Amino acid sequence: MMKRITFMIMMLLVIAGTSYSQDKQDWKWMHPTPQSNNLRKIKMVSGTDWVTAGANGTFMHTSNSGSNWYFHHFAGKVTAGTLATTQNYDMWFFDSNTGIVIGDQGYIGRTVNGGVTFDEVGVGLVATNSRCQSIWFANANTGYIGAGSQNAFTTVILKTTNAGLNWSTVYSDLSGSTSYLTTLGGIDDQNVFASWGNGSLLSTSNGGTNWTITPTTFPTIMYNMSFLNSTTGFCSGSGGTVSRTTNAGLNWSSVNTPTVDWAMFQVKVVSASEIYAVGDASFLYKSTDLGTTWQTLPISVSGPSATFVWYSLDKNGSTYVLSGDYGIVAISNDGCATWSTNNYTQYSNALMYDITTVPGTSKYWVVGRPFPTGSTNRELLYSSNSGATWTPYNLGYTGDFFSISMINENTGYVSGQNNRVLKTTDGGASWTPKTGPSPVATSQLYTCEFIDENTGWVFVNLSTVAGGNVFKTTNGGDNWSQYTTGAASENIYSADMVNANTGFCVMNTSNRPIYRTTNGGVNWTGATTTGFTGSIRGVSSPDGVTVYACQTRRHIQSCKVNKRRS
Numbered sequence: 001m002m003k004r005i006t007f008m009i010m011m012l013l014v015i016a017g018t019s020y021s022q023d024k025q026d027w028k029w030m031h032p033t034p035q036s037n038n039l040r041k042i043k044m045v046s047g048t049d050w051v052t053a054g055a056n057g058t059f060m061h062t063s064n065s066g067s068n069w070y071f072h073h074f075a076g077k078v079t080a081g082t083l084a085t086t087q088n089y090d091m092w093f094f095d096s097n098t099g100i101v102i103g104d105q106g107y108i109g110r111t112v113n114g115g116v117t118f119d120e121v122g123v124g125l126v127a128t129n130s131r132c133q134s135i136w137f138a139n140a141n142t143g144y145i146g147a148g149s150q151n152a153f154t155t156v157i158l159k160t161t162n163a164g165l166n167w168s169t170v171y172s173d174l175s176g177s178t179s180y181l182t183t184l185g186g187i188d189d190q191n192v193f194a195s196w197g198n199g200s201l202l203s204t205s206n207g208g209t210n211w212t213i214t215p216t217t218f219p220t221i222m223y224n225m226s227f228l229n230s231t232t233g234f235c236s237g238s239g240g241t242v243s244r245t246t247n248a249g250l251n252w253s254s255v256n257t258p259t260v261d262w263a264m265f266q267v268k269v270v271s272a273s274e275i276y277a278v279g280d281a282s283f284l285y286k287s288t289d290l291g292t293t294w295q296t297l298p299i300s301v302s303g304p305s306a307t308f309v310w311y312s313l314d315k316n317g318s319t320y321v322l323s324g325d326y327g328i329v330a331i332s333n334d335g336c337a338t339w340s341t342n343n344y345t346q347y348s349n350a351l352m353y354d355i356t357t358v359p360g361t362s363k364y365w366v367v368g369r370p371f372p373t374g375s376t377n378r379e380l381l382y383s384s385n386s387g388a389t390w391t392p393y394n395l396g397y398t399g400d401f402f403s404i405s406m407i408n409e410n411t412g413y414v415s416g417q418n419n420r421v422l423k424t425t426d427g428g429a430s431w432t433p434k435t436g437p438s439p440v441a442t443s444q445l446y447t448c449e450f451i452d453e454n455t456g457w458v459f460v461n462l463s464t465v466a467g468g469n470v471f472k473t474t475n476g477g478d479n480w481s482q483y484t485t486g487a488a489s490e491n492i493y494s495a496d497m498v499n500a501n502t503g504f505c506v507m508n509t510s511n512r513p514i515y516r517t518t519n520g521g522v523n524w525t526g527a528t529t530t531g532f533t534g535s536i537r538g539v540s541s542p543d544g545v546t547v548y549a550c551q552t553r554r555h556i557q558s559c560k561v562n563k564r565r566s
Contacts, residue, residue, distance in 0.1 A: 023072040023116070030387035031366075032304070032326060032346035034060070034069045039323035040265075041091050044316040049096040051115060052312075052323045057085025059101065059115045065319070066331055066342035075118050077107040092135045092143065092164075100164045102132035102145055110164050122167035126156050133182055134225075138189035144170075144208070146194050148180030155181040157194060159208050170208030178213075183235065185225030193249050195222040195235060203249055217252050218243055224266045234275065234291060236264035242277055244291050255291040259283070268313045278313045278322070284336055301330045303341035305348055305371060305378075347371070347392040348378045353402045358409050362386040365428055367404040367414050374398060380414070382428045393428050403448035405456065413477065415445035415458045421477050434477030438465055447505075449497040457521055459492040461508055470505075472521050485515045485524040494538045497521075502544040504528075506536035514539060514549060 020034040029035045039054035052060045057076030062069050076085035086104035093099030101109045101118065106126030109118030122145075126132055130149040137143035145158040145167070155178070157171035179196035186192035194202040201217035204210060222237035235243045235252065240259040243252045257264060262280040269275050277285040277294065284297040299322070301307060310324040322330040322339070326349055330339040352368030364383045371378040379401050380393040395401060401416035412428070415421050419436035437445070443460045450456030454476050460469035468484025469492050484490060489509055497503035505515045505524070510533060513526040530536065534552040541547045 020068065021070040023070065024074045025072065030383075031381065031390055032344065032349075034327065034344070035071060035073075036327040036346065036349070037073065038309075038311070038325050039327055039329065040087075040089050040311045042312045042314050042321055042323035042329065043091065043093050043099075044314045044319070044321060045093050045096045047316050047319060050314075050321060050329075051091070051093050051096075051099060052329060053088040053091045053101045054311075054323070054327075055087050057088065058327070059088075059118075060327075060329075061096075061115045063096070066321070066329055070115070075101050075109055075111075075115065076103055077105045077120070087131075089131060089133055090135045092137050094137075094140060094163065098163070100135060100143075102135050102147075104131050106130050106132060106147060108132055108145065108158075108164075108167065121164060122158060125158055125167055125169055127152075127154070130154060130156065134184040134194075136185050136192075136225075138186055138192075142189040142207075144184055144186065144192055146181040146184030148182065148197070150180050150197060152176050153178060153180050155179070155194075155196065155202075157181070157184070157192075157202075157208065170204075171202070171211050182237075183222050183225050185227060185233070185235075187227050187230050187233070187248060191248065193225060193233075195225065195237075197221050201249070201252070219254055223263060226267050226269045228269045228272060228275075228290075232272075232290065234267040234269060236267040236277055236279075238263040240264055240277075240279075242267055242291055246290075255287075257285045257294050258296055259285075262309075265309070265311045266313060268315070270315055276313050278310050281308055281310065284310070284313070284322075286336070297336045299330070299339060301328065301339045301341055303344040304328050304346040306346075345390075347381060347390055350378070351400070352381070353400065354404050356404050356406050356412075358406055361409055363409055363427070365404050365406060365412070367401045367416075369400045370395075370398060380404075380428055395422060395431050397422075402444070402446045403458075405448045405450040407450055407453050411453050413448050413450050413456060415448035417442075417444055419443045419445065421445065421448065421458060423477060435479065437471035437473070437477075437480035437482075439467075439482075440465055446493055447495040449495055449503070451497060451500055455500060457495065457497055457503070459495045459505060461491045461493050464490045470521050470524075483521050483524075485526070487512065487515065487526065493536065496540045498541050498544040502541075504539050504541055504547055506539045506549060508535055510535050512536065514547060 037055040037058040039052045042052040048065045057073045059075035060071040088101045088103035091101040097114045105128040108122045110121045111118045126147040130147045132147045134146040147156045153176045155173045158167040159170045179198040184194040190207045199218040201214040220238045222235045225235045227233035240257045245252045257277045264277045264279040266278040273288045275287045286295045308325040312323045320332040332339045348371035350369035350371040352366045355366045357364045366381040376396045377394045378392040379395040381390045383390045399417035401414045404414045406412035419438045421434040422431040444462045445458045446461035447459040467482045469490045470483040471480045491508040493508040495505035514528040515524045515526045517524045532551045536551045538550045
């Protein structure tokens with residue numbers, strides 16, 4: 001009954017002894033660690049100083065080669081009220097303190113304190129329906145940003161001559177009749193190139209004063225451009241494509257990598273004999289002959305449960321780093337033969353539905369979907385130290401588990417898909433199946449509430465069971481009694497039983513009241529209205545009088561109900 005309250009308490013904890021410094025947000029990452037937002041770009045400013053940026057305003061900085069990370073999620077345009085932040089797609093850092101990140105809604109953020117804060121620059125130069133997609137600097141002062149809207153088919157290119165303090169527009173196509181910019185790069189401050197989504201090449205030879213469009217230069221959408229020298233450059237894109245020029249961008253020809261199944265999000269040019277194509281989840285592609293042939297280097301990273309896409313690679317000295325999905329930074333010190341993650345820990349990337357604790361202890365349990373999907377593994381994560389470390393447990397069944405209720409440190413119940421209720425008496429290490437409460441074998445048991453080892457309730461969602469969607473046991477799940485709230489289309493999304501008599505439940509359908517029982521679930525009344533227009537997804541009551549509810553449209557309400565005797 002306390003799980004929804006303790007969920008909030010748990011996530012607000014600052015874990016003592018953590019190797020990660022989380023800034024600016026009250027809610028702290030506990031799994032995966034350090035965090036799991038995608039990282040689109042990584043840069044090694046020095047051998048020990050690295051920076052990376054990505055989804056949802058994420059920025060990360062390490063000064064000791066990844067052993068410790070400082071990070072926050074406010075390196076983007078922040079929406080007032082919700083504090084939602086935009087996606088970052090590229091960045092450029094001059095040193096460990098000064099750099100620029102760019103992303104959605106025309107955002108350009110500049111930092112001079114190593115990413116602790118970002119000041120938005122170039123405000124209004126790029127429309128909020130456009131993404132700042134690519135940034136490139138020719139030297140310490142002169143740089144370019146390419147922005148485009150794939151919906152409005154517009155392109156804007158900006159230029160700075162004072163290290164990003166001020167920007168001006170040097171190219172603008174707002175007609176919506178051509179295409180949109182996807183990547184940008186250059187040879188020097190005068191010779192700059194950009195690729196459009198339709199494969200066209202946009203180029204200037206006088207620092208952006210004039211531009212030339214060359215149609216159908218590339219065979220597909222290109223995502224990254226990099227030059228080796230004044231004549232040779234590479235551009236990479238979808239379907240494993242890499243294109244090469246050997247005459248300063250005048251002509252380009254395809255030199256495809258060994259894959260057509262993965263986009264190449266970056267072509268990293270280290271030297272003429274060391275060029276990498278990055279994007280495949282399982283392999284890094286290396287060329288030693290300017291892209292004519294490619295070696296396939298396996299990527300197997302210890303630490304994360306899975307990696308879907310790699311977006312960016314950088315090298316300093318003999319150290320290589322990769323960034324990708326789920327916030328993973330992978331490190332190699334042996335020429336990309338083996339990879340590690342320096343303390344990245346992820347046991348599952350599947351959905352987790354519920355979390356609970358036993359008050360007065362440091363023990364927590366999280367329950368959800370098996371990983372990998374379709375397996376019978378890792379439906380449960382357990383922590384004995386307030387989330388500092390986790391142990392995955394296997395429940396032994398395919399399908400989701402939606403709810404967990406722990407009576408004490410050892411005994412508890414879970415409920416889930418296909419009418420399943422399981423019981424543990426050893427803190428979650430092993431589970432015993434109990435009698436399925438519903439007469440319908442496919443019932444989805446969204447909520448499981450036990451007040452002691454014998455007395456508990458489960459509630460069915462996503463279907464209406466004849467006779468009612470409320471089931472109660474008084475002998476630990478061996479037998480069940482069926483009750484109904486009396487509601488039409490009785491789909492119960494969430495419930496909270498305060499004690500043996502009083503409880504509350506809410507429906508998966510909009511414009512429903514909060515239902516209340518005062519006799520252990522036998523009878524229910526829907527007298528408590530909320531004014532919510534969306535589906536109510538959570539309900540909790542600490543004392544049977546004050547009730548908290550939340551819905552799908554970011555609203556939380558509290559109310560007090562009259563406490564009547566049973």
